[in-house]
Amino acid sequence: MKLREVIGPINSYTQNPAGSSVRLRHRVNNIAKANDLNINEQNLRTLLENLKQKISALGARLRRYNKRVKRYKQNRDFQLNQKLFYRNLATDSQQQQGKPPEKAHMMEYWSEIWSKEENHNKDAYWLRKEEQRNQGIPEMERIIVTAELVRKALTRLGNWKTPGNDKIQAYWWKNFPATHPILSRQFQQALVDPEKMPPFFTQGVTYMLPKNQEPENPKNFRPITCLPVIYKLLTSIINAQITQHLKKNQILAMK
Incomplete structure (x- = not known):
């Protein structure tokens, strides 16, 4: 028997025992027997207080x-994705007031x-x-992009991060290894001839x-752009190869 379903009849009965309906008295009588x-005022008030304390304890x-x-979720987010952790903290602390701007105003x-x-200065003296x-x-x-490089780069990507226009998350690329040789050939072709790269890439x-x-003003927003996973995959491969070259030749400054 749910506590609130018991508290309601008892509370109504104790407030006006003489004016209670037959149905209410029958309900209270069953509760007392259980x-x-x-059935007297003191016993019912004691039972009512005990039930209220139980509800308070359960709450x-x-x-x-x-x-x-x-706390468990926050600890997990902090370990796996600190960017998401701090973003969620900021979101929790900000209660939006007002309506967002019109779509046309935002786009403009x-x-x-x-x-x-x-325009970047390509003739800077330091260059x-x-x-x-x-x-x-x-x-x-x-x-030289190989299927093995594709596989290693995929291990560095999160499984379920928001995808781009293609709607394909990294999890599916990871678990369909037959696509890795095809991706490696496509990536290699894109490096040789970038003009053949599809626009959605x-x-x-x-x-x-x-x-x-204050979300009414478009400038009070932070844009987050989600690119396709295959774009992140190719740039991850390129970044890893460049980093390897820099370390090999000790070009990067030591921390």
Whole structure:
């Protein structure tokens, strides 16, 4: 018998015993028999207080359980994905107020930022200085993408991270090894002739995360773009080969 279903009739009966309906008195009588009590005001009030204390104890236990589950989840997130851990902390501490901006307003604001070209100074003096300093270092060998390199790069990717436009998560690439030789050949072709790379390869899905409690303004959002897993896979392979070359020739500064 649920506690609240017992508390309700007893509470109604003790407030007005004389004016209680036959159905209510019958219900209270059954409750008293189930608890081996004689029907009188003192016994019913004692039972009512005990039931309320039980509910209070169960509520406290439930709150402790929820805190323990939340703490366990936070510890796990901190160990596996610290970026997600800190993002969730920020989200929990920010209660959004107001409505988000209109889609057209959001696109107008961010299109101006994303469409603006950056002109980098390729003739900076420090670049020429670095070229002179590293003249004796051999040129990096050409990257040959193999199925084994694809497999190793996949181990560095999270299984269920949000995918890009293709909607394929890393878990499926990992567990279909027959695709690894095909991916290696496609990656190799992309390195030789980047123009043959399909357009979707570098296209992502952008999610706008609010930075504060005023989401009406488009500038108060942080864009997070999710690119296809195969894009991350190729860049991971390239990054690993470049890092190997830098370490081999002691180009990177030691920490």
